[in-house]
Amino acid sequence: MTTEEIAREVRAEQQVAVVCGRMTTEQLPGFLGGAFGEVMATVAAQGRHVAGMPFGRYVPAGDGTFDVEAGFPVDAPVVAQGRVAPSTLPGGPAVSVVHRGSYDTVAAAYELLLRSVSEAGAEPAGAPWESYLDEPGVPEPRTEVVLPYTDRPAGA
Template identity: 45%
Template sequence: MQTYEVRVRNRNEQPTAVAVATLDVAEIGPWLGRQYRAVAEALAARGSAPAGPPFARYHHESEGRFRVEAGFPVAAAIEPAGGVRPSRLPGGPVVETVHAGPYDRMEPAYGALACWVHEHDGELAGAAWEVYLTSPEAQPDPGGWRTEVVQPYRIH
């Protein structure tokens, strides 16, 4: 069983370029790969580039369905075009941890962050996001994948 080190940070708001869809859990993986390529191509067509690794932010809609924002941080807000639109990752206090291994075993990372927040008299403040530090194309073995999980929170 993996042990999760929880880090506390105060993040600045980060402009992003994203694609958005509401999906069932089973649809998310295949959709993400297509969207990262589409967003990267849209940025390149604008003469821009990602300012960091890909991320996905999951807004829970209903049992098994999420509104997913997938894309990249960017240096400055973009204009919407062709399914790619501007968004932002919120600034403020967050807790973070890194999960090593397959995506379908990440739930304990979320649990570790929620537990830390509650133990420190806080509450979760909005949707978490995942930053994909390892590309499955570059590292085909899921055991070598590293994903940062970021959860905004606030103190009571």
């Protein structure tokens, strides 16, 4: 496992098309493949275009499951169809890092970003997400982990 240098940037809000679900980590691989296929088919059927790499946004639900949004950035909002819905990835300040290695070790990238934000006197602002930079089956896949943040109010 290797993790590249942390990048700090201000990101623009990005239109995305997603499939949402609640699941355990064991259910995630099967869900992602199906969700990505559904999103691509819906985007194409609506005359839209994929505008970036597939991503997953994960929010712990507190009962051992996660609320998941899985999809793609798109060039224009989609119309909800079947399980596919429009959404956005937030704009604003964010830190990111590219993790190279098994998905089983990507938690280290999250820990690195959380520590970086805290040490800078800031705090997370919304759910982080992962963009999958390589096709499935690559021996050491690259995963970009993005964490939006906000500065702590003075005196906090």
